[in-house]
Amino acid sequence: MEQVIDIVLLAFMVVVALAMIHLRNLFAVVMLSGIFSLLSAALFVVMDAVDVAFTEAAVGAGISTVLMLGTLALTAREESPRPRRHALLPLAVVTVTGAALIYGTLDMPHFGDPDAPIHQHVAPRYIVDSPREVGPPNMVTSVLASYRGYDTLGETTVIFTAGMGVMVLLGGLRSRRRKRRDPASPGSDTGETRP
Amino acid sequence: MLETVLGLYNYWIVIVLMMAGFYTVIARGNLAKKVIGLNIFQTSVFLMYITMGAVEGGTAPIVGAGTTLYSNPLPSVLILTAIVVGVATTALGLALAVRIRESFGTLEEDEVLALEHRMDGEA
Incomplete structure (x- = not known):
């Protein structure tokens, strides 16, 4: 089912x-x-x-x-309609890549196979020991916050950096837009609005 | 034969989705659409990891009375991290798209390139 x-x-x-x-x-x-x-x-x-x-x-x-x-x-x-003459090359690239990847799956362990290599390495340790070693009944929480805590720290660093990037890119958007609407501002006729 | 098809069906669909995202990224000129294509690609990778972690007859990896067979918790952890990082990169990509549209007045890759070319010629 x-x-x-x-x-x-x-x-x-x-x-x-x-x-x-x-x-x-x-x-x-x-x-x-x-x-x-x-x-x-x-x-x-x-x-x-x-x-x-x-x-x-x-x-x-x-x-x-x-x-x-x-x-x-x-x-x-x-999205603007676009001439279709370029569509053939990407399609060929995608088909070849996809065929290669499908060839690569042929000796993968089947879906749900309990003997797959992925279930033999650290996972049994997490499943057996984490409730005792860390505490929470949810093993995903234990691994996320304890065994792989540095991963999560790195993740928050990435989010922080991305947030900074967005702020730097979009900061002052409203004031620039107002300036563009004002016809007296220089550069408004070329579409170039950098201050 | 049927067993092979059923056992590998998830991976094949993952590859189809991955290639759909890849095609959107390389064949479409609209920058917002490219970001959406990247999102499709990402989701397909998430599905691949979770597929590998599933165990036939297992339950979610939460300790409960009477359950002995759990699915693998490790792919879930990795993908939790990846989802959040993915949305951060999406936000950054979309912010870049907004900024490009503000400077060039268009989101189409070829028009942006043509405008940039003209600017270089004037300079």
């Missing part, structure tokens, strides 16, 4: 992804990307990764969608 849900949800995701490529109305594409994230969150629940599922639902389907809508509000809603 789980496998049926898995197959159907993955098929939905492919359909949504193809629709996202096809559509040129960016508002619709952003809405579809929210649906895409929500479908992946449902899949994470089916595959027993509940922590990932609620993070994806909150961050992927929520915050990302809001960020993209904000971007559309500040830029354009439509």
Whole structure:
């Protein structure tokens, strides 16, 4: 039963992804990307990764969608139609890469195989010892905050840096916009608005 | 044969999604669309990790009475980190797109390149 849900949800995701490529109305594409994230969150629940599922639902389907809508509000809603003569080369690249990757999966352990190498290394230690060594019944929490705490520290550093970057890039956006609307300001006719 | 297809189906779909994202990044000129393509690519990688961590008949890795078989907690941890970092990079990419649109008045890659070329010619 789980496998049926898995197959159907993955098929939905492919359909949504193809629709996202096809559509040129960016508002619709952003809405579809929210649906895409929500479908992946449902899949994470089916595959027993509940922590990932609620993070994806909150961050992927929520915050990302809001960020993209904000971007559309500040830029354009439509993607311009483009001559199709360049589409052949990317398609060839994608097909060849995809074929190589699929060839690479042929000797992967099958889905749900308990003897796969990934389950033999550190995972048994986390599963057996973490409730005693760290405390929380949720092993994901134990690993995230304790065994791999430095990872999480690095993650917060990345977020901090990205936040700084966004502030530096967008700081003063409103005042620059006001200046552009004012016809007396220099440089408004070329579209060049750097102060 | 059917067993192989069912066992590897998740990976194949992951690769299809990954290539859909890759195609959007390299074939589309709109910068916002490129960021969305990167997001599709990212989600496919998340799915690949979680697929590898799942165990047939296992439960979520939370200690409970009467459960002995758990799915692997490690991919979940790695992907939790990756989701949050992913949204940070998305925000940065979108901010760059907004800034480019502000300076050049367009989000289309070829138009931006043409404008830049013209500016270089004037300078």
